[in-house]
Amino acid sequence: VGLVDLLGKTGTINTFGEEVQKLDEFANQLLVDTLLTSGAVYAVVSEEMEHPVFAPPSHAGEYLVYIDPIDGSSNIDTNCPIGTIFSVYHKDGGFLQQGNRQVAGGYVMYGSSVMLVYTSGHSVQGFTLEPTGGSFVYSHRNITLPAKGNIYSINEAYETLYDERTRAYLAHLRSLANHTARYVGSLVADAHRTLLKGGIFLYPPNRKQPEGKLRLMLEVNPYALLIEQAGGKAMSGNGKSPLTITPKTVHDRTSLVMGSKENVNLFADFLSA
Template structure:
């Protein structure tokens, strides 16, 4: 409910917020602000399309597969096209790495295109046909390399990111982002057509009551991971409860708000883990660390893992610091 005496004009929109943040850095040229607002614009288009998907024949599979061999949904392709079109003319992004494209898409931008955008256009796409939460994950990288436009091959690790976040499409549409100065959440007001600040300075609780994992694959996990689950669920005073939607962002957003841990370790099908480093794990690790949480592969901080290929996979445990640190201890055989 809107506060008495408060008008819509008094609300802090995403546009106003990024401008205020930009003013705190006198040397800023406004490029990052442009990119964040373009992502928000793409999110508005996608949010509208999702609400109309059943009427526009955008539900279901395309019959094709992406580079990982996963069946693609019609909304996967639509979301990818929206991202490409949103950044085609900014002249700030030199290349886009997407889950839906075999190779990076190079954009015309000249030598001043300083950024590489890594994106999962539709995380949790299997949920789209059952009216479940889905999301767009993004990481904006500014790699160090030779003079000229940014190059994908110069991406070193997650620390090359200058901004990251996600747009989650559920009961409401939320945009959550960080530029390395905390984490802020905005909710789309469809009447105003604006993302409005609703979750300032988000902090992940140090521990939480939930864990999220694909328990159906537990028999394929390393014994240390199975022992970790036993430890989470056998606490007589505060046993962790399972919450798993099959959508990475939706599950991690719960951890960010309520505390807990999400993990997807290596298994018999995915020997290196299932989630991709450049456009899933590293962006979400940037967000969760800025909110006081942690992200690990079990043996290394996710933000430090060297990037070798655009679609590189890594195992992941991410969320509240206490649960992630416990996961690391089990992985090292210290428990």
């Protein structure tokens, strides 16, 4: 699709109080329309909509699909990697299921190449779009995180807002000669690097967002499932896997730390010190 009239802001605010980009709106409508007429989907929950939308009875399927249509939309105008995040549940469990009941979770990243990465609860697989034929090639088989990595990814501009233990952990990382920071500011891009290279991604709570910023059902649960299925570890602010949290609403927020097991365990040690 061309980018004519798809860049810039719409002038509206989404359910999270964020300015909506034109591409957000376009992607949301395209995905919702496609999913609700697929015959497989019962309802869709989107970051861009306050309430779920349901498939017409003639097309109603068995699954609930949760989407962040365009993650990292603030990066659109600068051509940085963005993506679509998705999570799938069976409709019989209702809209407020724990993440460990996901049928599937994953993302599509739009960067130097287009990649689909997903899990159905048994390993993590990656596919790369071959643009000439328009089909996805099975490019990344059984993605597995290394037990330990030397890359950490966090918005250090918020350091003064983090608690003392998180600041101590960051100071420790900076003291290590073999560690380096990488941060794009797009969850899809930063999590993708963490999934492939190992290390740790952190979006901890801070004084302005004590419960965390990321959306539990729309962002955190699919990534926690991916990371754990790839042999890594994910934890929320309570030190436990986000997949064990029972949401109160479909738009609940939480914190997230995930990555290689040794890296995440070290962060947990700092929190409990």
